[in-house]
Each structure stands twice: as structure tokens, then as C-alpha cells.
């Protein structure tokens with residue numbers, strides 16, 4: 048009797064309090080709604096095009112596309128180039144990450160800084176500069192008289208050429224994820240292994256590699272998905288070589304403009320999406336049974352002595368950097384300085400005319416800088432604000448729904464930008480309910496950027512939440528701190544470095560982005576990527592190179608600013624900082 | 626007011642029952658230790674109390690307030706329970722100074738700056754970390770971190786304090802100082818304390834009552850001396866104290882809770898568990914728990930055995946003496962004995978209980 052009386056007395060108060068608390072937890076779930084609308088709904092909308100023919104559900108498009116040999120040829124080519132490219136990324140990025148994070152090579156900051164630059168250069172500019180570097184009309188090689196004879200084939204116009212450039216382009220992705228992981232390894236674990244007698248290869252294979260496998264797996268998956276959706280490189284190298292991949296096949300279909308274009312593109316997009324989701328699912332599967340939570344404090348960085356081999360290792364590292372960064376950049380600069388495309392560059396005839404033209408004659412350059420800046424800063428800030436609570440829901444309150452969303456948000460990133468752009472046009476040309484059109488405004492590009500780069504911002508934050516000792520949050524909870532307070536006082540400061548790193552990556556990637564905005568731009572709303580592409584497309588290769596050089600200079604300047612500010616920022620915010 | 630009642634609490638992780646129908650009543654101001662081998666569910670029980678886990682079945686109430694009752698959908702979240710907890714890992718926030726770590730509970734409660742600083746200083750003084758207030762947790766030693774965690778818990782004057790092996794990482798001296806600090810804190814505030822440990826000496830020294838846990842069950846909950854003198858089952862008898870449990874037959878129950886037991890060729894007097902005495906199958910299931918201090922060497926005694934082992938403990942020796950094929954006795958002795966020597970033993974006391982109790986559950 049007494050017990051039930053007490054129970055009844057206590058219940059009302061409890062009920063209100065526990066509902067109050069639950070509702071703030073439910074509030075977090077509402078976050079999934081905008082994520083769903085912006086990054087998943089456009090894809091779903093596009094998928095509709097694939098399964099309806101003239102408004103009637105039908106599998107005709109599937110039959111046509113999947114029955115065509117070209118589709119499977121392109122799929123095989125895509126898998127081959129993306130796979131080989133990923134291996135190249137893994138080798139280059141992995142070697143750099145291990146050597147920089149674990150050994151005593153000198154000038155680490157400079158190495159890392161330079162290594163990040165290839166990722167910040169738009170793929171089509173990379174491809175452009177490599178083609179200009181190696182082809183018979185190479186301004187640089189011609190200046191030295193080393194160019195292949197006219198009429199000889201361009202060696203990069205091949206599957207292996209595509210894979211090589213994909214590999215170089217995405218090596219920094221592997222590098223970044225792996226290095227973040229390496230930084231988390233407590234020094235003691237490696238020291239214990241060395242005391243146990245492990246040395247040389249054994250230390251690397253049996254201790255360091257397994258400990259870093261989460262980073263390796265995550266980096267590999269990310270590089271693969273990115274390579275799969277890359278359009279710039281296979282377009283520049285594959286189209287001349289008549290070597291189609293899925294993104295270029297889609298592009299060619301779009302260029303063809305038949306009545307069934309959208310349906311076929313939709314099916315091809317689903318094919319790419321399916322491959323990407325498979326890759327990511329394997330990645331999640333592999334990571335699922337590895338719980339590498341960081342308990343307590345992070346160890347100090349490690350400095351394995353390389354001894355006499357140090358100079359050799361340093362020479363190799365810098366040689367690789369020169370090959371993948373400096374040489375193509377030189378080629379690009381050389382092209383931007385020639386008086387006319389194809390003319391031999393020499394000390395007497397170089398000209399800054401192209402720079403003058405793009406900076407002071409054409410108003411579109413400054414406008415494009417302005418637009419790209421606005422879009423990329425806006426996307427970076429918005430995404431970080433969304434990602435902190437979103438990552439919290441995904442990591443701490445996982446459900447079937449969050450797991451599904453976790454897989455699906457990978458799709459807008461894996462799809463070629465053109466496809467995402469089409470999906471956005473279909474959905475937002477007339478926004479349902481409010482009946483306004485976003486098409487022809489910066490708004491549609493902005494939304495597409497949010498959809499595309501969500502993963503880049505989200506993954507680092509999710510990683511840092513997974514690695515946080517849950518007791519840190521529970522301790523705050525026991526102190527009486529409610530959900531929002533815990534997010535603000537404990538989780539946010541602890542995840543801030545990775546959130547900032549994510550934001551920086553979003554900013555730098557969005558700044559140069561071409562493929563999404565290629566379809567979404569309109570007069571006055573062009574982005575830097577569009578500007579370069581249009582110039583190159585209309586034969587103004589020299590002007591295009593000049594803008595590209597300017598872009599690279601701005602990116603390097605921005606990175607240097609972050610570098611200079613890094614001492615004032617919390618540790619780990621600047622991704623390339625040691 | 627913080628009496629704590631758990632009634633038939635079950636907690637499963639997948640198929641594994643980490644806690645199985647656990648009931649526990651702790652009265653206000655009591656100091657209870659949870660003692661048990663690694664993996665028995667101590668931390669799980671603590672986390673259920675704190676509210677980090679939701680029980681599958683059963684009911685938990687604190688100070689008369691139901692805080693978890695899945696059948697009715699009641700679950701008060703940890704931040705509303707006003708309980709202090711000290712984690713097995715330190716769980717200090719690396720981005721806050723020691724002082725801010727300690728003062729955080731007060732900050733959350735909206736206390737003003739001056740009062741807060743005073744309370745922080747007091748709490749840091751108790752754990753002797755006053756001069757470290759402005760350091761970051763990364764710049765402290767393991768023991769110091771642990772003490773910051775304690776200060777953070779004490780500063781909020783919670784209605785009950787949950788401690789998960791708080792002294793596990795400290796050296797012996799610091800451990801004694803901190804034990805004293807806990808007892809002082811307990812006397813001063815009268816807060817209910819629940820203290821998880823697998824160190825029985827610590828549990829015995831500090832707790833009013835000890836709950837011995839094993840495989841998700843509470844085997845016995847009693848005052849330390851009761852636990853030691855009158856273990857309820859074989860697991861408790863073996864886990865607490867340096868005793869041994871012998872299977873015995875030929876028990877004759879006498880009046881007043883005593884009995885006589887056949888041991889070797891002689892009979893000894895022992896106390897008997899009333900439940901077993903009344904059960905009827907006393908001779909099939911009886912076990913005898915002997916503590917070494919109740920057994921001593923007496924050359925002429927009729928109970929004879931052979932020395933099997935001799936360990937010096939500082940001041941005295943502990944012998945293990947075999948009296949027949951399945952009976953070995955622990956004995957304290959003043960002199961060293963040679964292994965293999967014949968020896969006579971006198972047994973002053975013993976405890977007879979149901980040695981099969983709790984085995985099948």
C-alpha cells in the first residue's frame with residue numbers, strides 16, 4: 048500500500064520531466080528531415096525518371112541501359128580506373144602519411160602543406176596541366192626541346208593514364224584520414240611492441256598497420272568513391288582515347304539530348320550509386336568489428352628514427368612531390384604565359400596578356416571569384432552547424448533510420464556532379480508547396496553543394512565522436528547538464544578540431560568545384576570552375592590556364608593564411624598541421 | 626533523503642544477462658560496497674542507478690521517487706537524478722582546466738561566480754589539489770586525475786555518490802588517505818554512498834554493508850563481519866577472506882544454532898545456518914567454512930594432518946594442512962613448519978552452510 052502510494056505521488060513530476068528530456072532528444076531527430084530533403088530527395092526524384100516511362104511505371108529504361116554492351120563496358124572501365132587509381136592513392140598517400148606521422152623526417156609541415164595542394168586543384172585543371180605537360184605541344188617540354196614529335200600519341204590518353212591522375216588527385220584523401228588515425232595511436236602501444244622485440248618490418252606489419260587499419264579502410268573507401276564519380280579526369284583523358292567510364296557515358300548521353308535521356312541517365316546514376324553504396328557498405332562492415340575508442344588521453348607524436356636512410360627517404364618524398372605537384376603546375380603556368388596556344392614558349396616571348404585579359408577586361412572573373420567564395424564559405428559554415436548535432440544523432444543514438452541515411456548521404460558525393468545537378472534541377476525547378484523556382488539562382492548551386500559536400504563535413508565529426516570516451520559525456524550528464532548543454536560545453540569543444548578540418552575541406556573543395564555548377568549556373572551566377580571550363584571549351588586555353596593559375600594561387604594563399612593562423616587556432620583544426 | 630531501492634532489476638546485453646532479478650535496498654546515509662569478481666555486473670548496476678542504462682525489467686527508486694520503471698515507461702534521465710559519479714576511467718574534460726572541471730556541476734546549476742570559486746577551492750583542498758587549479762587535466766598524473774574526478778563529484782553535494790573503483794589507480798599511501806577522505810565526507814554529509822570495488826579489504830574497511838555479486842546476481846548483502854563469519858553460500862565463502870570450504874557429512878544439529886561436524890577422525894563444534902538446519906537435507910549439501918584464525922596448531926590435538934604449504938605473511942605463517950584426500954585446512958602458525966611434517970590441529974569455530982545454495986540459479 049505504502050509503496051504504491053509513494054509511487055503515485057512521485058509519478059506526475061517524473062512524467063513531465065522525462066518527457067521534457069525526451070523531446071529535446073526528439074528535436075535532434077528533426078534534423079534528419081532537412082538532410083533528407085536536400086541530399087536524398089533529389090536522388091529519389093531522379094530515380095523516378097528511371098522507373099517511369101511517360102508517367103507509367105516501367106522497366107524499359109532498365110532493360111535498354113542494362114542490356115547495352117556500352118553500359119557494361121563503361122562500368123568495367125570505371126571499376127578498373129577507380130580501382131587502380133585507389134591503389135595508387137593508397138600507395139602514395141599511405142607512404143606519405145606513415146613517414147610524416149611516425150618518423151623523424153625533416154620539414155614535415157612543408158611536406159604536408161605541399162602534399163595537400165593537388166587535392167585543392169580541380170581535377171580538370173590537373174588533367175589539363177598533365178596533358179599540356181606530356182603531349183607533343185607541351186609548352187614546357189618544347190621550351191626544353193624535349194617534347195615528343197608531333198603526331199605521336201599522348202600517353203595519358205589511356206586507362207592507366209586516367210588511373211594515374213585519379214590516384215594522384217586523391218592521394219591526399221588517403222593521407223588525411225590515415226594521418227588523423229595515426230595521431231590517435233598512443234605512443235606506448237608502439238613502444239611496447241619495440242620493447243617486445245618487434246623491429247623493422249615486423250613492427251610495421253604486425254603493430255602499426257593493424258592499429259591504423261580503420262584509417263586505411265576509411266581512406267580507401269573515400270578515395271574509391273571519389274574516383275568513381277570523378278568526371279574531369281576521364282573526360283579530359285578518356286574521351287579523346289575513346290575510353291568511356293560511367294560519368295563520361297552519362298555526359299555523352301546528356302550531350303545527345305534524345306527524349307529518353309533523363310530515364311537512361313537516371314538508370315546509369317543508379318548504377319554508380321549502387322557501386323558506391325557497395326563500397327561504403329563494405330567499409331562500414333569492415334569497421335564494424337573494430338572498436339578503436341580513444342580512452343583517456345592521446346599520446347605524444349612518435350618519431351621513429353630513420354638513421355642513415357633519412358636523407359634518402361626525404362629525397363624520395365620531395366621528388367614525388369615535384370613530380371605530382373610542381374611539374375604539372377609549371378606546365379600550367381607555362382601555358383598561361385604563351386602568347387597563343389601552341390606557340391613555343393621562350394624567354395623572349397612570354398606575356399602576361401592573358402592575366403590582364405581575365406582580371407581587368409572580362410568582368411566575369413572577379414564575379415566568379417566572388418560567387419565561388421560566397422558559395423563555398425556558405426556551404427562550409429552551414430554544413431558544420433548541421434553536422435555537429437547530426438553526427439551526434441548518428442553516433443550516439445543509432446537506429447535503422449540513421450544507418451540508412453548514413454549510407455544514402457554518400458550517394459550525392461559519389462555521383463558525378465552533372466547527375467546531381469540534373470537531380471537538383473528536376474526537384475527544385477519548381478519547389479513543391481511554395482511554388483518558386485530556384486533554377487537560375489545561386490540558391491540551387493548552394494543547395495547542390497550542401498548535398499554533395501555533406502559527407503566531407505560529416506565524416507570527420509562522426510569519427511571524433513566515435514573515438515570520444517562516452518564517459519566524458521556521461522560525467523557531464525551526471526553533473527546535471529541537459530542535452531544541449533552537453534553538446535555545447537563538452538562535445539562541441541572536443542569535436543571542434545575535426546569539425547573545423549571538415550569545414551576547411553568543404554571550403555577548399557567547393558571553391559574549385561566545376562561539375563555540379565556546370566549545369567546549374569546562369570549568367571551572372573557563374574563559378575570559377577564554370578569559367579575555366581567555358582574558356583577552355585571555346586578554345587581560349589591560354590585564358591583558361593591563366594584563371595586556373597590564379598585559382599591555384601588564391602588557394603595556396605588561403606592555405607597559407609590558415610597556416611599562419613594555426614598557432615592561434617585549437618590543435619588539429621588545420622588539417623595539414625602536425 | 627536518498628534511500629535507494631532496486632526491485633527485481635534485469636539488464637540484458639543481447640542474449641547476455643548482465644544483471645538477473647537483482648533486488649537491493651539501501652537506506653539513507655548508508656555506505657554500501659559492491660564487491661565481486663571482474664565482469665560480474667558491478668559497473669552495470671551502477672550505470673543503471675545513475676541512469677545511463679535503462680533496465681529491461683524491474684523498478685528503481687531513489688529517495689522515494691521512481692526513477693526507472695520500464696513497465697510504466699518511466700525513465701528519469703541522469704541529469705535529473707542529482708547523483709554524483711566517479712568513473713573507472715577518469716572522464717575529465719581535456720579542454721577545461723582542473724578548476725572548471727570541478728566547478729562544472731555548479732556552473733550547470735547556475736551558481737554565481739563567487740560562491741562557485743569558494744566551493745571549488747574547498748573541494749580541491751579536500752583532495753589536496755589546491756595548487757593545481759589552473760592546470761589542464763593532461764598535465765596531471767593518473768592519481769591526480771582521479772582526485773579531480775572525486776572533487777568534481779563531491780562539489781555538487783549529490784544526494785547519493787556512486788563510485789566505480791575510484792582508488793584502483795592510486796598507490797597504497799594515497800589510497801589510505803583517500804579512503805579516509807571518503808569516510809570523512811560520508812560522515813560530514815551523510816550522503817548515501819555506493820562504492821564498487823573488487824578489493825575486499827577496501828570494502829570491509831569502509832562499508833556499512835557489502836553486497837557480494839557474482840554473474841549478475843547479488844549473492845549476499847550483509848555487514849562486513851556477518852559476511853565474513855556467516856557467508857550465505859560457497860561463492861561468498863570462497864571470495865571473502867582467506868578461508869576454505871570443505872564438503873562435510875555427519876552433521877548433528879544441536880540447540881542454539883550450533884552443531885557438531887565430523888572432520889577427519891574427530892568431531893568439532895560449529896555454528897550452523899538456520900535455513901540449512903531446518904531444511905532436512907543437511908547431510909547431503911552441507912559445507913564447512915573455516916577461517917584460518919579459528920584454527921591453530923596444537924601438537925597433541927586429535928585432529929592430525931600433513932603440512933602441504935607454508936607461506937610467511939610478516940609476523941606469522943599461513944600453513945595449508947591436508948587432513949585427508951579431499952580436505953585441506955588453512956591455519957595461522959607462529960613457527961615455520963616443514964612441508965610434509967605431521968601436525969596436530971585444534972578448530973575453535975566453523976560455519977556450516979548449504980554449499981549447493983545458489984549454484985543452479
Ligand SMILES: Nc1ncnc2c1ncn2[C@@H]1O[C@H](COP(=O)(O)OP(=O)(O)OP(=O)(O)O)[C@@H](O)[C@H]1O
Nearest residue numbers: 638641643661662663664665666667668669670823
Ligand atoms: N555495453 C555492453 N555490451 C555488451 N556487454 C556488456 C556491456 N557492458 C557490460 N557488458 C557485459 O556485462 C558484464 C558485466 O559488466 P560490468 O562492466 O558490469 O562488469 P564489472 O563487474 O564492472 O567488472 P570489472 O570489475 O572488471 O569492472 C560483463 O560480462 C560485460 O562483458
Ligand SMILES: [Mg+2]
Nearest residue numbers: 667668713789
Ligand atoms: Mg567495472
